[in-house]
Amino acid sequence: EWIDMREMIETILPRVELQAKKKGLQLKVDIQDNLPLINVDGLRMEQIVTNLLDNALRYTDHGWVGIRIERARSGDLMISIEDSGKGIPEDELPYIFERFYRVEKSRSRDFGGTGLGLAIVKQLVDMQGGTISVFSEVGKGTRFQILFPANQNRDGREEQ
Numbered sequence: 039e040w041i042d043m044r045e046m047i048e049t050i051l052p053r054v055e056l057q058a059k060k061k062g063l064q065l066k067v068d069i070q071d072n073l074p075l076i077n078v079d080g081l082r083m084e085q086i087v088t089n090l091l092d093n094a095l096r097y098t099d100h101g102w103v104g105i106r107i108e109r110a111r112s113g114d115l116m117i118s119i120e121d122s123g124k125g126i127p128e129d130e131l132p133y134i135f136e137r138f139y140r141v142e143k144s145r146s147r148d149f150g151g152t153g154l155g156l157a158i159v160k161q162l163v164d165m166q167g168g169t170i171s172v173f174s175e176v177g178k179g180t181r182f183q184i185l186f187p188a189n190q191n192r193d194g195r196e197e198q
C-alpha cells in the first residue's frame with residue numbers, strides 16, 4: 039500500500055489539535071512538500087504516529103508538541119515526533135522500548151497507562167522495514183525519529 043504521509047497526518051490532526059488545546063500546548067506541524075510515498079500499511083502507520091503523539095501530549099506540561107516529516111538527503115523519509123516535555127533520563131533510554139517499562143515508577147503512577155505503547159510502536163516500525171530512534175534531555179524534551187529507507191520510497195509525483 040503506497041501511503042502519502044501528509045494525507046495520513048491530516049486525518050488524525052483534528053483530534054490531536056483538540057488534545058493539545060485542552061492541555062494548553064502548541065501544536066507544530068511541519069510537513070515538507072513532495073514527500074516520497076512509502077510502502078507501508080496505513081493503519082499501522084496511524085497506530086505508530088498516534089501512540090507517539092499520545093506520549094508527547096501526556097508527558098509534556100508546557101510548551102509544544104510537534105510533527106515533522108521530511109525527505110532526508112539520503113532519500114529516506116524521516117518522521118519526527120517531538121515535544122518540549124519532561125524528557126527521559128539517559129540511563130533509562132535503552133529500556134523504553136521494552137514491554138511494561140516505564141520511566142520513574144512514581145511519575146508513571148500519575149499518568150495511567152501500561153508501558154506497552156512504545157513496545158508496540160517499535161514492533162510495528164520493525165515490521166515495516168523502518169528504524170526508530172530517540173533523543174531526549176531531561177527538562178528539555180524528547181524527539182522520536184522514524185526512518186523509512188529510500189528503497190521503500192516511491193516518488194509518486196515525479197513518476198506521474
Ligand code: ATP
Nearest residue numbers: 093094097125140141151152153154155156157180
Ligand atoms: P501506555 O503507552 O501503554 O499507555 P506508557 O505511556 O507508560 O503507557 P510507553 O508509551 O511504552 O508506556 O512509554 C514508556 C515510558 O517512556 C513512559 O512511561 C514514559 O515515562 C516514557 N516516555 C514515553 N514517551 C515520552 C515522552 N515523549 N516524553 C517523556 N517520557 C516519555
Ligand code: MG
Nearest residue numbers: 093151155156
Ligand atoms: Mg504511551
